[in-house]
Amino acid sequence: MSENNILNSANIPVHIGFIMDGNGRWAKARNLIRTQGHDAGVSALEKIVSHCRDIGIRCVTFYAFSTENWSRPKQEVDHLMQMFSSYMDKLIKEINSGGLKTYKGSSVRFIGDMSAFNEDFRRKVKFIKEKTSENGEEFIVNIAVNYGGRAEIVHAVNEFISENPNKLITEKDISERLYTGLLADPDLIIRTAGESRLSNFLLWQASYSEIYVTPVCWPDFTPEELDKALENYGKRTRRFGGLTEPD
Ligand code: IPE
Ligand code: IPE
Ligand code: MG
Numbered sequence: 001m002s003e004n005n006i007l008n009s010a011n012i013p014v015h016i017g018f019i020m021d022g023n024g025r026w027a028k029a030r031n032l033i034r035t036q037g038h039d040a041g042v043s044a045l046e047k048i049v050s051h052c053r054d055i056g057i058r059c060v061t062f063y064a065f066s067t068e069n070w071s072r073p074k075q076e077v078d079h080l081m082q083m084f085s086s087y088m089d090k091l092i093k094e095i096n097s098g099g100l101k102t103y104k105g106s107s108v109r110f111i112g113d114m115s116a117f118n119e120d121f122r123r124k125v126k127f128i129k130e131k132t133s134e135n136g137e138e139f140i141v142n143i144a145v146n147y148g149g150r151a152e153i154v155h156a157v158n159e160f161i162s163e164n165p166n167k168l169i170t171e172k173d174i175s176e177r178l179y180t181g182l183l184a185d186p187d188l189i190i191r192t193a194g195e196s197r198l199s200n201f202l203l204w205q206a207s208y209s210e211i212y213v214t215p216v217c218w219p220d221f222t223p224e225e226l227d228k229a230l231e232n233y234g235k236r237t238r239r240f241g242g243l244t245e246p247d
Helices: 003-008 023-029 034-054 074-096 119-135 149-163 171-175 223-234
Strands: 015-019 059-063 107-111 140-144 188-191 210-213
Touching: 023 034, 034 059, 034 074, 034 223, 074 107, 074 119, 107 119, 149 171, 188 223, 210 223
Parallel strands: 015 059, 015 188, 059 140, 107 140, 188 210
Antiparallel strands: none
16 A cells, blocks of 8 residues: 555554564574564664654554563563663654654653663653653654553552542543553554464553554564555444444
8 A cells, every 4th residue: 555545544543552572583583582683673663653654643652561571581671671771862862962863753752660660761761751742742652661551550540549539430530540641542553473462552542442463573564564554454444332334
């Protein structure tokens, strides 16, 4: 599908969530070590961010590290943490020298339970969020680290209870306290590397998301692969529990 066709389609998603899976399998298939798969995943991410902005997607959320991923071998976890930290250094350097490159014009937010990270890590997250918020809300890039859908809901509920000890909680109360805040729920969730599961990603927000699973591992997920997902999404009928055809 050409870019024009996608832009002209009424069925273009506003918000896409990406479960970037398969870095390890990608590396193994090439006789590389798992961490090299993660490094390759970063280049794929940048190409997808640029493409999404070019075709008019308004918001993208990338699942980079789950609350369960801490159970991996220490060496892999350490590599990932180092990777996130130096990636933020790269963004900060760009911000301080004239503006973001790959993420040009984007509002970039690292989302998840930040209490697991040290002060330096949290300072970087805050700086990037504050500085890039000056770009407005035209194109929002969320990167989910130490993210868990269940933990996010528990956090929202606890926050509500501490503010309103004697009130009953509503869906709206929860929605507006999620890490994704007031953003629209994802219309489409794309998972690479073949598994048909959410793995604790955006559990609350995904209640009516369309799900697209591709066997392609994340480092091989190109803008062309994204266009295939969008073409498939464009043909779907979303009913939200209602009916599309009258009797
Ligand atoms: C996804 O790739 C990245 C993270 C979870 C950090 P994996 O590392 O899960 O790759 P596979 O699933 O083992 O191939
Ligand atoms: C999901 O991938 C998490 C991320 C992509 C960050 P996993 O590899 O952790 O998921 P499972 O273990 O196969 O469910
Ligand atoms: Mg995996």
